[in-house]
């Protein structure tokens with residue numbers, strides 16, 4: 032089995048100073064190519080320069096569905112590849128919640144990423160209300176539907192229950208294994224499925240031991256080299 036992936040997502044946090052302090056620590060830590068860090072656009076090139084000669088991969092947190100043209104403020108997949116990105120997060124719940132992103136848009140972004148040779152990490156997840164209403168699986172199935180026709184070996188899925196993102200509450204092991212099994216059953220048993228939602232240094236090993244977890248998508252804890260390295264070391 033391939034090594035579990037550990038993907039850090041800095042979201043809209045950080046500064047040149049923080050990149051210069053955290054990224055070299057990751058570069059020195061002899062991590063494998065299963066580890067990646069998704070930076071805000073302005074810091075991608077700097078982070079890349081600090082990761083030279085390491086297998087740690089660089090990613091972005093979004094991209095434009097269009098390839099090139101007059102789309103002020105947007106960043107294309109080819110541009111991300113050009114500055115050294117290898118992966119990109121797509122359809123994160125924060126994009127869906129605050130920027131009106133739909134699964135249909137996200138699916139077009141997945142295709143744009145693939146055209147540029149990037150690994151898309153497509154995010155899905157239900158709200159607390161949807162879980163309480165017993166429709167969590169329907170929500171996930173609906174979010175996955177738009178990927179039909181895209182070979183499952185070309186992308187990863189991140190299961191991020193919205194009630195666990197940035198809240199300090201992680202989903203229970205049974206909830207994680209049940210939903211990961213459902214996602215694999217819906218797409219393919221070989222689909223790489225990451226868990227995201229309050230993964231920290233002190234719970235990463237526990238989460239990564241859950242059946243069906245092929246890695247983790249880490250938000251807040253990726254901003255600290257010490258915390259993030261603890262999570263990286265929990266991958267097997």
Ligand code: G3H
Pocket residue numbers: 040191195196197198199227228229230248249250251252
């Ligand atoms: O992309 C990362 C996820 O949204 C998880 O964020 O680890 O801060 O809960 P979090």
